[in-house]
Amino acid sequence: MENIGALAILLAFCFAVYAVIASLVGKLAKRPFLVISAERAVYSIWVLLSVAAGLLIYALISGDYRLTYVHNYSNKAMPTIYKFTAWWGGQEGSLLLWSWLLSTYSVVAVWINRRRFRDMMPYVTAVLMSTLTFFLILIAFVESPFRVWMSGKGIVDAGDGQGLNPLLQYWTMVIHPPMLYLGYVGFAVPFAFAIASLITKQPGEAWIHTTRRWTLVTWLFQSSGILLGAGWAYAVLGWGGYWGWDPVENASLLPWITATAFLHSVMMQEKKGMMKVWNIVLVSGTFFLCIFGTFLTRSGIVSSVHAFAQSPLGKYFVVFMAIGIASTIYLILTRLDFLKSEVQLESVLSRESSFLFNNLILLASCFAVLWGTLFPVISEAVTGEKISVDAPFFNKINVPIAMGLLLLTGIGPLIAWRKSSMDSLKRAFRIPAAAGVIVAGVLFGLGVRHFYALVSFALCAFVATTVVMEFWKGASAIRAKNNTNLLSSMVELTHRNTRRYGGYLVHMGVVLMFIGFTGKAFDQSITVEVPQGGSVQLGRYSLKIVSMVADENDNYTSGKLTVAVSRDGADLGTLTPERRFFKAAKQPSSDVAIRRRLHEDLYLNFAGMSNNGEKVVLQAYVFPLVSCIWGGYWVLLFGTLICLAPNKTRLIYPRTEVVGITGKHVKVED
Amino acid sequence: MNKYVKFGIPIVAILGALGWLAKDGVNETKTYYKTISELQAMGDRAKDQKVRVGGDVEPNSITREDGKTRFVIAQLDGPKPLHLKVVYVGIEPLPDTFKNGSQALADGKLGPDGVFNATKIQAKCASKYEQKPELKRPAPAATPTGATI
Numbered sequence A: 001m002e003n004i005g006a007l008a009i010l011l012a013f014c015f016a017v018y019a020v021i022a023s024l025v026g027k028l029a030k031r032p033f034l035v036i037s038a039e040r041a042v043y044s045i046w047v048l049l050s051v052a053a054g055l056l057i058y059a060l061i062s063g064d065y066r067l068t069y070v071h072n073y074s075n076k077a078m079p080t081i082y083k084f085t086a087w088w089g090g091q092e093g094s095l096l097l098w099s100w101l102l103s104t105y106s107v108v109a110v111w112i113n114r115r116r117f118r119d120m121m122p123y124v125t126a127v128l129m130s131t132l133t134f135f136l137i138l139i140a141f142v143e144s145p146f147r148v149w150m151s152g153k154g155i156v157d158a159g160d161g162q163g164l165n166p167l168l169q170y171w172t173m174v175i176h177p178p179m180l181y182l183g184y185v186g187f188a189v190p191f192a193f194a195i196a197s198l199i200t201k202q203p204g205e206a207w208i209h210t211t212r213r214w215t216l217v218t219w220l221f222q223s224s225g226i227l228l229g230a231g232w233a234y235a236v237l238g239w240g241g242y243w244g245w246d247p248v249e250n251a252s253l254l255p256w257i258t259a260t261a262f263l264h265s266v267m268m269q270e271k272k273g274m275m276k277v278w279n280i281v282l283v284s285g286t287f288f289l290c291i292f293g294t295f296l297t298r299s300g301i302v303s304s305v306h307a308f309a310q311s312p313l314g315k316y317f318v319v320f321m322a323i324g325i326a327s328t329i330y331l332i333l334t335r336l337d338f339l340k341s342e343v344q345l346e347s348v349l350s351r352e353s354s355f356l357f358n359n360l361i362l363l364a365s366c367f368a369v370l371w372g373t374l375f376p377v378i379s380e381a382v383t384g385e386k387i388s389v390d391a392p393f394f395n396k397i398n399v400p401i402a403m404g405l406l407l408l409t410g411i412g413p414l415i416a417w418r419k420s421s422m423d424s425l426k427r428a429f430r431i432p433a434a435a436g437v438i439v440a441g442v443l444f445g446l447g448v449r450h451f452y453a454l455v456s457f458a459l460c461a462f463v464a465t466t467v468v469m470e471f472w473k474g475a476s477a478i479r480a481k482n483n484t485n486l487l488s489s490m491v492e493l494t495h496r497n498t499r500r501y502g503g504y505l506v507h508m509g510v511v512l513m514f515i516g517f518t519g520k521a522f523d524q525s526i527t528v529e530v531p532q533g534g535s536v537q538l539g540r541y542s543l544k545i546v547s548m549v550a551d552e553n554d555n556y557t558s559g560k561l562t563v564a565v566s567r568d569g570a571d572l573g574t575l576t577p578e579r580r581f582f583k584a585a586k587q588p589s590s591d592v593a594i595r596r597r598l599h600e601d602l603y604l605n606f607a608g609m610s611n612n613g614e615k616v617v618l619q620a621y622v623f624p625l626v627s628c629i630w631g632g633y634w635v636l637l638f639g640t641l642i643c644l645a646p647n648k649t650r651l652i653y654p655r656t657e658v659v660g661i662t663g664k665h666v667k668v669e670d
Numbered sequence B: 001m002n003k004y005v006k007f008g009i010p011i012v013a014i015l016g017a018l019g020w021l022a023k024d025g026v027n028e029t030k031t032y033y034k035t036i037s038e039l040q041a042m043g044d045r046a047k048d049q050k051v052r053v054g055g056d057v058e059p060n061s062i063t064r065e066d067g068k069t070r071f072v073i074a075q076l077d078g079p080k081p082l083h084l085k086v087v088y089v090g091i092e093p094l095p096d097t098f099k100n101g102s103q104a105l106a107d108g109k110l111g112p113d114g115v116f117n118a119t120k121i122q123a124k125c126a127s128k129y130e131q132k133p134e135l136k137r138p139a140p141a142a143t144p145t146g147a148t149i
Helices: A002-028 A032-062 A068-073 A080-088 A091-112 A121-142 A171-186 A188-199 A206-236 A247-272 A276-299 A314-334 A351-383 A391-414 A422-445 A451-482 A486-496 A498-522 A627-644 A650-660 B003-029 B036-047
Strands: A147-151 A524-531 A535-538 A541-552 A556-567 A570-575 A578-582 A587-591 A593-596 A600-610 A615-624 B031-034 B051-057 B063-065 B068-075 B082-088 B103-110 B116-124 B145-148
Touching (some): A002 A091, A002 A121, A032 A068, A032 A080, A247 A351, A276 A314, A391 A422, A391 B003, A535 A615, A600 B063
Parallel strands (some): B082 B116
Antiparallel strands (some): A541 A556, A556 A570, A556 A578, A578 A587, B051 B103, B063 B068
């Protein structure tokens, strides 16, 4: 069976090489049948990789411990769902997932464009298949998922495996890696279209129109993946953090930052024909940062808590990225003439310039994160001493950047294109600015002295007010005209311009998340060693250790604490943090208990026993507002889905323009 | 005013401010990677510089008492094994992967008593990955190695 799997991967590799050559030759020598045959190769590769993936999953679930991969990441005692997720629990399997997803995306891209863009498609196929070829080299020749244990000439059945890392046996970990991968891999498609448009010297913005939805969908996957990772860290790692500026986390953040910048600056190109070179740079940058992120997690060049094995993959990635980046730069430089801006920037107070500054600080943040992540590598190369920088470095630079972005989130959508006057700005921002000042004032009056917290809450109020006002103004106009109620006018308004109002909702989600992030400034925590029956006080909460019960199953042994919780004397029931010891991995793991409420979470971690089992080590935290982050995510998700929904028919257009008269935007955007 | 100047001033101001913050951030948090032997060779300088030191946690050396976790890490690649006593003084709970025999990275400063005061511990359970299976049948002397197909 492992032979069939390995053979499928090998064949997929051959087909991918064939697809690259056939589509290029077919295009250049004007042999359409070759192009078609290359596209069919793309479909066949998907079938082959699905077979390989299916076999690996079957081996994991049925427990074929002759395979080293199954032995390393699965065991008999694990629940079936985690046997399935062991597919991406290790290096070889996750590379197979990468390849399979890329091939799935390629199939979709080739299929929906099978009758369109006949000029560009051969190059799109070639770029996608070159990328796939690279990943297939890795799993066909370097890190095969279908290795078996050999002893002399015989195959050894190890009998049972070591199990998936206990930290990964948690529900968000079931979907976090595939989400992130969907986001990472998905950027190959916009990148392929960008490159194809460069090669074919497309004058227009065809590639941007076709890839807008791709970009948005992959961006949504990236956002979901990152947030799920944060949610996992919060609920599993036992210290209540959701972000630690670990290299691997940074690696997932970098392409997200450039993708966000791209989503914004792409509007400049669509509406104004500006920033054409920049957009190509951003989409290529995002793609290479996705590859770089995979490289960082897979090569072990920087030490990370995501303990992956050192592997020989690093040099392959370096070569692939060097070739890719060099060809992209060459293409851009030789095509500069086709990428001239149609319009020039006019005023600092304009929508264009707000996009420019949005891009500037997003990229500054991306650069700072990249710099900090690679600091050990850079400093070793320059000074010979390996020096790392820590979370405070990242916070110091990214907190002000985030505040700047938040400010622009409020200003950008309201400021006029081309040129805006001070007067109109005063009119537009009087109320939101007042809201911000009032919020900061009230909080100051209540005794909040944390500088960034005050700034952040004020800006959140500012942005939220601008968004609410936009909805209110648009909806009121429709209500007055159609005599409908406010809610249905809002739905109507959103439906008329899904991109604009969906975008506002995304901004609203971001505001909610920032409220959650800012809550971090007010965390309370305590670590205590208490005997059973003892109690502790944390803020307004009083915690009493009622009992400790030991238990055991096939997978782990565990100790479960029962803690009675009360606040200001009122009984709030019990929480049961648990500590597990996984037998196969010989590793403990915490199952924290969290009392989640909108305004604050109470978070208990049973950290172990001390003084030879006499005392319980309990870590208790109060995290204010943390739920807003997860709530904000759902708003962001909803907003992005609205952006993806098509507008109400174009016939409505003249009516939509009437709405514009109420505000500053005479022309309503598409 | 020239357009380049109009856009240039805010851009330079923003980047300048961020650069300054970055420089400050680096100086505040930079941590030198040292081995135990390098740390001992640093002498007194090690006491005011933030250092990240790595090693294998000595079996059975972890003790938890009165809210403090103490352990010993060892560097085994030299001519004779070097040991360093570590006391964890950080706030975050120790990672679950931290246990006797694991590889640990400790961030902190060397205390005046020669004990390393760590404010952050990262641990990698080296044995978990790349481990060979215990063979069921009496295998020949050849150690099992991974081979394709």
